[in-house]
Amino acid sequence: MVLNPVISKLAGKLVVLASASPRRREILTNVGLRFEVVPSWFKETLDKSLFGSPQDYAVETAKQKALEVAKRMPFKHLKTPDIVIGADTVVTVDGLILEKPVDKQDAYRMLSRLNGKEHSVFTGVAIILCKNIEYNAVDFYEETRVKFADLSEEMLWEYIHSGEPMDKAGGYGIQALGGMLVEYVHGDFLNVVGFPLNHFCKQLNKIFNGSAGTLAVPVDRTSRTADGGPDRPSRREGTTEAAQASGRAERTQIAAEPERRAGGSTAFPHRIAHLLDGFKASKALFAASALKVFDLLDAGHGLTAVQVAEKIAASVVGVERLLDAAVSLGLLEKVQRGEVAVYRNTEEASRYLISTSDLSLHGYIVHSNDVLWPLFTHLEHGVREGSSQHERAFGKQPQDLFQDAYYSSEERKLRFLDAMHSISKVTAGDVATAFDLSGFRTACDVGGCTGAMAYEFAKAYPGMSITVFDLPAVIELNHHFQPHDQDCSRVTFVAGDFFKDDLPKADLYILARILHDWSDDKVHILLRKLSEACSPGGAVLVSEILLEEGRRGPRRALLQALSMTPGSQRSGSEYCLLLKAHGFSQVHVRHTGNFLDAVLGNTGFRESSSATLETS
Numbered sequence: 306m307v308l309n310p311v312i313s314k315l316a317g318k319l320v321v322l323a324s325a326s327p328r329r330r331e332i333l334t335n336v337g338l339r340f341e342v343v344p345s346w347f348k349e350t351l352d353k354s355l356f357g358s359p360q361d362y363a364v365e366t367a368k369q370k371a372l373e374v375a376k377r378m379p380f381k382h383l384k385t386p387d388i389v390i391g392a393d394t395v396v397t398v399d400g401l402i403l404e405k406p407v408d409k410q411d412a413y414r415m416l417s418r419l420n421g422k423e424h425s426v427f428t429g430v431a432i433i434l435c436k437n438i439e440y441n442a443v444d445f446y447e448e449t450r451v452k453f454a455d456l457s458e459e460m461l462w463e464y465i466h467s468g469e470p471m472d473k474a475g476g477y478g479i480q481a482l483g484g485m486l487v488e489y490v491h492g493d494f495l496n497v498v499g500f501p502l503n504h505f506c507k508q509l510n511k512i513f514n515g516s517a518g519t520l521a522v523p524v525d526r527t528s529r530t531a532d533g534g535p536d537r538p539s540r541r542e543g544t545t546e547a548a549q550a551s552g553r554a555e556r557t558q559i560a561a562e563p564e565r566r567a568g569g570s571t572a573f574p575h576r577i578a579h580l581l582d583g584f585k586a587s588k589a590l591f592a593a594s595a596l597k598v599f600d601l602l603d604a605g606h607g608l609t610a611v612q613v614a615e616k617i618a619a620s621v622v623g624v625e626r627l628l629d630a631a632v633s634l635g636l637l638e639k640v641q642r643g644e645v646a647v648y649r650n651t652e653e654a655s656r657y658l659i660s661t662s663d664l665s666l667h668g669y670i671v672h673s674n675d676v677l678w679p680l681f682t683h684l685e686h687g688v689r690e691g692s693s694q695h696e697r698a699f700g701k702q703p704q705d706l707f708q709d710a711y712y713s714s715e716e717r718k719l720r721f722l723d724a725m726h727s728i729s730k731v732t733a734g735d736v737a738t739a740f741d742l743s744g745f746r747t748a749c750d751v752g753g754c755t756g757a758m759a760y761e762f763a764k765a766y767p768g769m770s771i772t773v774f775d776l777p778a779v780i781e782l783n784h785h786f787q788p789h790d791q792d793c794s795r796v797t798f799v800a801g802d803f804f805k806d807d808l809p810k811a812d813l814y815i816l817a818r819i820l821h822d823w824s825d826d827k828v829h830i831l832l833r834k835l836s837e838a839c840s841p842g843g844a845v846l847v848s849e850i851l852l853e854e855g856r857r858g859p860r861r862a863l864l865q866a867l868s869m870t871p872g873s874q875r876s877g878s879e880y881c882l883l884l885k886a887h888g889f890s891q892v893h894v895r896h897t898g899n900f901l902d903a904v905l906g907n908t909g910f911r912e913s914s915s916a917t918l919e920t921s
């Protein structure tokens with residue numbers, strides 16, 4: 306018997322659930338809905354940065370999943386559904402969207418972020434009403450707040466080893482073992498499981514008891530890009546202040562008025578508009594960092610624009626504009642305090658943008674402004690000539706980028722080392738634990754710079770000693786970057802040139818952000834040298850941003866490649882081939898989800914040859 310009169314409205318219609326999730330299937334089956342399951346082939350590759358909020362992203366993904374099925378069925382299944390339901394669940398914490406973990410390390414990263422904190426779970430739902438080949442969409446989302454208890458490392462790993470996190474947004478399933486991690490839930494529990502049933506029924510009620518025409522929005526059949534890119538994100542309305550304050554369900558999102566769409570005047574080149582503003586956003590971040598705005602706003606209570614202007618001896622009007630722009634970019638928060646507005650850092654800004662914070666990216670931001678920006682202003686020439694634009698940007702073409710450019714003065718050298726150190730600090734933990742390297746007793750970080758990576762390896766592997774090998778100009782400054790909160794006795798520094806000098810003996814050689822800097826012949830020279838230095842059972846760990854196969858992403862790698870000569874970016878399989886050519890017969894690739902990925906080449910069993918590629 307069907308208890309829900311709304312669900313009964315669907316009797317006799319061909320309803321399709323465009324999701325392979327057994328949890329969604331169970332929720333809908335339990336209320337008596339009859340439907341077919343046709344999992345969507347839509348690849349969840351929408352660019353998150355193009356969406357104003359995680360919920361917009363989830364809704365758009367849900368819509369694209371459902372549309373793909375609605376459009377495929379008449380041809381592949383030879384039947385036209387009446388209704389296709391799509392859903393997408395994301396977990397957000399600290400301004401980050403967490404989807405499904407790609408491996409155990411990824412699950413660990415996600416669960417550690419959630420540990421002891423409150424986070425949001427958003428499920429975007431799209432109901433596509435199909436009539437022949439016309440599609441009308443109703444979409445909405447639901448938010449539930451979930452708080453994780455303070456969990457020990459042991460508990461997190463036990464949960465990860467249960468295997469449960471792997472196919473779940475955020476790396477946990479609240480309906481099973483993951484329920485043990487949760488302290489409280491504010492909102493719809495089923496939303497966390499993967500489908501906001503109550504909100505869905507309300508929408509069905511509106512569609513079938515109200516007027517579907519006023520709710521559903523025609524889906525523009527021409528606007529979807531061939532690679533599964535987004536339709537323009539629909540304009541959303543109906544979010545009342547009260548609903549926002551309640552933090553949940555009544556924020557039904559109904560897309561833009563049909564009249565406006567019917568006129569065709571709403572076409573908006575979202576992606577291009579975003580790119581047009583890209584450099585302004587980068588420059589706003591650079592200026593705010595250079596002016597130490599984030600450092601000033603470190604104190605929790607916040608400052609007014611006038612106070613900030615006074616402290617940095619700048620104009621009030623200029624500062625106010627910069628602060629407001631930073632708010633719009635999600636770097637600052639603006640809160641009204643009586644008559645005045647005060648600005649304060651977001652959690653992300655506190656963690657990454659304050660120059661003295663442990664994970665500060667300040668060094669790399671300064672490098673981006675002072676070195677990369679001038680290079681990129683000559684990009685057109687770079688493309689025409691296929692060569693480095695150092696001479697145009699800085700007046701001189703270096704023979705050796707490091708010795709002749711980055712280290713040509715103490716000031717430049719410190720700026721470069723700061724930049725390397727900052728990225729390395731953020732990514733080193735994930736690189737160190739991308740593989741279990743506990744079997745290696747000694748490691749040498751070749752071109753290991755300030756030692757940031759080495760210190761993380763020492764932390765992750767108490768039985769490992771690491772030698773940092775780099776040019777004398779770098780090694781002489783290692784004390785500047787030594788951490789104060791860690792025993793550093795297992796990290797030592799050796800000065801030398803990796804092309805000319807012998808490398809320190811080690812079981813494991815680390816090459817982080819080294820190979821991409823050099824021409825192919827130099828890469829071969831270096832790998833040959835490492836292969837010869839490796840004893841049987843030894844290994845090399847290459848850490849770079851890995852290109853996707855077919856060189857279609859990730860964007861960060863492809864954009865960085867624009868200013869790279871003579872070096873280049875490579876994919877996981879290209880690194881596999883390179884390492885195998887140098888006798889590392891077992892090669893494994895890991896995407897860390899951080900700035901750098903990892904490729905491990907092992908000499909262990911030279912008779913066999915294998916490779917694994919993981920995709921993110």
Ligand SMILES: C[S@@+](CC[C@H](N)C(=O)[O-])C[C@H]1O[C@@H](n2cnc3c(N)ncnc32)[C@H](O)[C@@H]1O
Nearest residue numbers: 707725729752753754775776802803804817818
């Ligand atoms: C792009 S940085 C990467 C630094 C570090 N591995 C990281 O990921 O943060 C390249 C490093 O290689 C070092 N390097 C460049 N040429 C070198 C050479 N011939 N011998 C030794 N080190 C060199 C540089 O000094 C610099 O520290």
